[in-house]
Amino acid sequence: MGIEERGYFTLDEVLQLPGCPPQEQLAGRRLAVVECGHEIPCNPCETSCARGALTVGETITSLPVLDAERCDGCGSCMADCPGLAIFVVDLTRGDGRAEVWLPHEFLPVPAPGAVVVVAVVAAALVAPSPSFVREIRIGRGMFLSQ
Numbered sequence: 001m002g003i004e005e006r007g008y009f010t011l012d013e014v015l016q017l018p019g020c021p022p023q024e025q026l027a028g029r030r031l032a033v034v035e036c037g038h039e040i041p042c043n044p045c046e047t048s049c050a051r052g053a054l055t056v057g058e059t060i061t062s063l064p065v066l067d068a069e070r071c072d073g074c075g076s077c078m079a080d081c082p083g084l085a086i087f088v089v090d091l092t093r094g095d096g097r098a099e100v101w102l103p104h105e106f107l108p109v110p111a112p113g114a115v116v117v118v119a120v121v122a123a124a125l126v127a128p129s130p131s132f133v134r135e136i137r138i139g140r141g142m143f144l145s146q
Helices: 011-016 044-048 076-080 120-126
Strands: 030-034 086-090 098-101 133-137 141-144
Touching: 030 076, 044 076, 076 086
Parallel strands: none
Antiparallel strands: 030 086, 086 098, 098 141, 133 141
């Protein structure tokens, strides 16, 4: 079964995308993860990145490629992605938790302290099993417990 039937990418599929940094590059860093796997005419992520960490290239239907060495995890690409296909993983906390910034388009906005189930793919990148949000910072990010 593919994404068309499921409606989402599996972790293995995301790890194969050119916008997903290798997991070893996530350690101790904050990086964007691009779940864009559809060759559609789109490039706001490329034009929004001041560091040039995302490239689509001459063919506007190419998949975005992330250069993890250039990415500082600022989230400007996430804010500009019309497909909500980018999230930011921050493993710099040093307290055993990961901060994951997720784009969303839903109402009502969860209140601080609410428990929200997150996408399995986002959780699997930072934890060995699916996790739940324990704390929400509206407008900044979400913390996943490990």
